[in-house]
Amino acid sequence: NKKSWKKRLLNDLVDKIGSGATPKGGKESYQDHGISFIRSMNVHDGYFNYKDLAYINSTQAKQLSNVIVQSQDVFINITGASVARSCIVPDDILPARVNQHVSIIRCKSDVLNPIFINNLFLNDSFKRILLSIGLSGGATRQAITKKQLEMLKIILPPISLQNEFANFVHQVDKSKFENIVYLNKTLLNKILSQIGDVIRD
Incomplete structure (x- = not known):
């Protein structure tokens, strides 16, 4: 914090911190389609893993109405070996709910x-803080409580700088995607060209 920015408690900067529950019946109650049900296996550092994404029906979702996921929510894993992993919700999984191993953090848009905040969670030094909190209970199972999340001290640059940083991250991600598309297209053209040479021979 070389700029000596103020530090605020996370609880003062968000509209929501909360996790859900697993519907009765556990895995056996999951559906082939319906409302997305987010589990810790889906939340990875900086990205959402769609593999094994579960679904629940509207009745099950109604029982989890306190953890309705909204666009721009940040997910953070709060129990188990994947504790402290975090990412931002992708809009294409909405509507969605979360289970008890994942917490929703919903920012107040005028301050955070x-x-x-997701990139702060991914920062090496802050990640160590989160992991140390996860181990602080001394239990065999790593866990971060809602209260511990609320009491996290967050370095708070002006929102204008945060937004500028977010735009930069977006442009970098967009550039990465475009480069991947370009490289894949180049590779495909090379393969097709080689196939053409073989046919002509």
Whole structure:
């Protein structure tokens, strides 16, 4: 914090911190389609893993109405070996709910940018803080409580700088995607060209 920015409790900067529950019946109650049900296996550092994404029906979702996921929510894993992993919700999984191993953090948009806070969670030094909190209970199972999340001290640059940082991250991600598309297209063209040479021979 070389700029000596103020530090605020996370609880003062968000509209929501909360986790859900697993519907009765556990895995056996999951559906082939319906409302997305987010589990810790889906939340990875900086990205959402769609593999094994579960679904629940509207009745099950109604029982989890306190953890309705909204666009720009930040997910953070709060129990188990994947504790402290975090990412931002992708809009294409909405509507969605979360289970008890994942917490929703919903930022107050006038003071905290979700891309900024997610990248803060991913920062090596802050990640160590989160992991140490997860181990602080001395239990065999790592866990971060809602109260511990609320009491996290967050470095708070002006929202204008946070938004500027978020725009930069967005442009970098966009550039990465475009480069991947370009490289894949180049590779495909090379393969097709080689196939053409073989056919002509």
